[in-house]
Amino acid sequence: MARVLLILPHLPQRMGAPYLGQQYIAASLLARGHEVKCIDLSALLYKGNDDDAVAEAERFGPDMIGMTLFTYNAHRGYALIPRLRKVARLLVAGGPHVTVLPHEALVHGFDAAVVGEGELVVQRIAAALDAPKNLLTPLLAAVGAIPGVLTKDSPVGHGTAVDLSPDDLDALPFPHTSYPTFDASLYSPSGLIAAGGMMTSRGCPARCTFCANYVTGRGYRFRSTDSILREMESLSERWKITNFPFWDDAFTARRPRLEALCDGILASDELSGATWTCITPGNMVKPFDLERMRAAGCVAINFGLESGDYNVLKQIQKGQRPEQVKAAVKAAKSVGMVTIVNFMFGFPGEGVAELSNTLRLMEELSVDTDYFNTRGVLVPFPGTQIYDETVRDYDFAGWWLDPAKVPDEAAIFGLSGEDAMTLAEVDPTLALDFFRYPDDVRELIARCVRFKARHNRKTIEGFQRGYGAAA
Ligand code: B12
Numbered sequence: 001m002a003r004v005l006l007i008l009p010h011l012p013q014r015m016g017a018p019y020l021g022q023q024y025i026a027a028s029l030l031a032r033g034h035e036v037k038c039i040d041l042s043a044l045l046y047k048g049n050d051d052d053a054v055a056e057a058e059r060f061g062p063d064m065i066g067m068t069l070f071t072y073n074a075h076r077g078y079a080l081i082p083r084l085r086k087v088a089r090l091l092v093a094g095g096p097h098v099t100v101l102p103h104e105a106l107v108h109g110f111d112a113a114v115v116g117e118g119e120l121v122v123q124r125i126a127a128a129l130d131a132p133k134n135l136l137t138p139l140l141a142a143v144g145a146i147p148g149v150l151t152k153d154s155p156v157g158h159g160t161a162v163d164l165s166p167d168d169l170d171a172l173p174f175p176h177t178s179y180p181t182f183d184a185s186l187y188s189p190s191g192l193i194a195a196g197g198m199m200t201s202r203g204c205p206a207r208c209t210f211c212a213n214y215v216t217g218r219g220y221r222f223r224s225t226d227s228i229l230r231e232m233e234s235l236s237e238r239w240k241i242t243n244f245p246f247w248d249d250a251f252t253a254r255r256p257r258l259e260a261l262c263d264g265i266l267a268s269d270e271l272s273g274a275t276w277t278c279i280t281p282g283n284m285v286k287p288f289d290l291e292r293m294r295a296a297g298c299v300a301i302n303f304g305l306e307s308g309d310y311n312v313l314k315q316i317q318k319g320q321r322p323e324q325v326k327a328a329v330k331a332a333k334s335v336g337m338v339t340i341v342n343f344m345f346g347f348p349g350e351g352v353a354e355l356s357n358t359l360r361l362m363e364e365l366s367v368d369t370d371y372f373n374t375r376g377v378l379v380p381f382p383g384t385q386i387y388d389e390t391v392r393d394y395d396f397a398g399w400w401l402d403p404a405k406v407p408d409e410a411a412i413f414g415l416s417g418e419d420a421m422t423l424a425e426v427d428p429t430l431a432l433d434f435f436r437y438p439d440d441v442r443e444l445i446a447r448c449v450r451f452k453a454r455h456n457r458k459t460i461e462g463f464q465r466g467y468g469a470a471a
């Protein structure tokens with residue numbers, strides 16, 4: 001059996017729980033009997049640096065090191081590779097950034113890059129490691145032949161993602177079975193992982209031009225109600241978790257499955273009193289759904305809207321109208337949910353008139369909105385339509401390889417309330433100026449960011465004084 005070390009390099013924001021994608025990979029390997037250890041350099045309380053991570057890797061002595069790369073931490077991962085070269089026989093990259101740019105990972109020294117959902121692929125890679133040691137070429141050839149894997153010698157067109165089917169999703173080991181492979185003391189002073197984050201579906205039917213969710217993609221696939229309930233019940237039983245953040249991109253996208261899930265939660269004795277939160281586009285939920293969701297324990301809902309301007313919404317292919325989201329937010333509030341609404345600023349071509357519409361809508365919505373997403377200045381993630389359409393005009397190709405261009409999303413999470421609120425009033429992405437905003441646009445964007453931060457501050461202070469929606 002293989003010894004596998006999984007690393008999540010430093011991200012600009014700290015994580016209060018192990019990253020779910022890494023949990024899925026670890027759980028899949030454990031299920032096949034491999035030995036797994038996770039080093040999370042982004043964990044909230046991780047105090048070490050890259051030297052410490054390398055030393056820890058050397059002590060563990062893995063056969064394989066697998067790294068999870070976002071666009072924001074790709075450069076940190078690449079910098080680690082020369083130092084890990086001799087620590088393991090095989091260096092494998094996976095994650096949202098690698099899915100879009102697998103060749104970049106190979107150029108930076110990884111032996112293999114995994115494209116798309118990695119659970120089944122990583123099991124096959126680990127099986128290949130069971131071949132006799134020190135025969136590097138056969139190992140790489142075997143790994144390179146696995147669908148979804150790209151190596152330097154892979155045939156053209158080989159690195160195509162293989163989406164998991166709904167049956168595959170139901171058969172995956174629950175991610176929380178990997179909790180023991182993480183150092184729990186790094187996530188909370190209590191030494192417990194209190195995450196409970198879940199994905200009940202994968203993919204999103206929408207096509208927003210700024211969105212970088214290429215791993216789970218556009219094909220909407222959902223798990224059976226039974227499998228979701230079993231995961232919730234086992235999280236509750238094994239880790240005493242009673243609140244479940246559902247991280248799905250479009251939780252409410254299919255009404256029959258939503259209804260079945262709500263009914264299932266309500267009928268489960270083990271989940272009596274459980275609460276959950278979800279994310280969904282505002283046009284994919286109806287007031288009727290919200291009542292049922294609330295009854296089944298949904299305490300907060302997060303809507304993506306992004307702009308208050310029709311033309312911008314059309315341009316970014318959001319597929320939503322402000323009225324739809326306004327109605328959904330109002331309905332969510334009226335059934336007693338905490339409401340969160342996302343806005344973004346600085347789309348190419350967005351001027352003062354469009355941003356003023358957004359500011360107006362935010363003001364209007366603020367009556368029924370508890371929180372707006374923090375900051376929100378557009379970042380051109382690779383692979384997105386916006387990146388492809390504007391990279392030449394604004395000359396920012398490969399910005400993520402320059403550490404100075406990675407937004408310093410200062411660690412709001414974990415700071416005292418006052419410090420966090422002050423930090424949130426400024427978006428570091430604005431200073432990076434990817435889209436060379438004229439001064440009047442820049443000023444209005446800064447105002448929009450401030451508006452959100454101040455609104456959120458009022459809500460937090462309201463909660464602290466003990467009134468507001470029940471969370
Ligand atoms: C939940 C979530 C979060 C949570 C994570 C909570 C947690 N503890 O898990 C929080 C809120 C912390 C978060 C933060 C951020 N997020 Co986020 N997040 C997500 C979301 C919605 C789900 C992630 C997930 O679990 N996916 C499901 C699993 C199955 O997919 P996966 O994570 O990609 O993992 C699979 C593969 O990538 C691969 N894989 C992953 N690691 C490895 C390693 C190896 C060795 C192998 C072989 C394979 C492999 O296999 C995994 C299993 O299939 C995704 C959107 C999405 N649909 O994925 C965005 C997403 C990952 N986030 C994104 C971004 C940009 C961010 C932020 C930068 C946002 C911000 N500005 O603050 C921060 C960055 C993190 C940080 N700390 O700085 C982008 C990433 C784009 C990119 N190219 O980097 C995504 C894709 C959203 C989007 N639509 O653009 N996020």
Ligand code: SF4
Pocket residue numbers: 204205206207208211212213249250281304
């Ligand atoms: S609705 Fe959300 S997840 Fe879906 S494409 Fe748009 S931004 Fe991405």
